[in-house]
Amino acid sequence: MSSQRKIIRDQILSTLDGNITFNAQVVPVIQTRTIPILGTDVPAINFYILGEDDDPKGSQKRFYWREDALMIQLLTGNAPGQNDDEIDEILDQIEVLFFADDSLGGTADDIILLGHETVLDERGDKRFSGTIQRWMIKYRTDAPAPVLTLDDFLTENTKIFADADPDGLVESLTSLQ
DSSP states (O other): OOOHHHHHHHHHHHHHTTTOEETTEEOOEEOOSOSSOTTOOSSEEEEEEEEEEEEEESTTOOEEEEEEEEEEEEEOTTOTTOOHHHHHHHHHHHHHHHHHTTTTTTTOSEEEEEEEEEEEEOOSSSOEEEEEEEEEEEEEEEOOOOSSOGGGSOEEEEEEOSTTOTTSOOOEEEEEO
């Protein structure tokens, strides 16, 4: 069975791939943590999950709320005509796609745009510039099953001492064998 993060990444790829254009050309979508992406025509879109925060919830810790930090990099290189207005047009297309289905095809509970920043790398022969959009993806997963269940214990001698409690609270005494 695939992890929920893989299912979400597959849905992001499905949402973006073939649906973003630049100068009447489809912008390729790539998944890698290596930048710059050598040998790739620009513009190109790269995405990855930077990290995840877990927050156990529920009275018995039966599920976790998870928040993934999604980074979408728009790599634009230094080709003529790739100005801020055109970069904004591509970023707007990404936002429209995500806001049209903020559950990412039912794989998440929400996706929230946190902001964006410009990145520049002028080292080496393959210079590139780009913009990173930062998103937060919220979703819920079941907690891992416990190793030991209460069915492994036998309960006997359960007594309720309602009269012995001065505050009116019921206390129980349970002995386990």
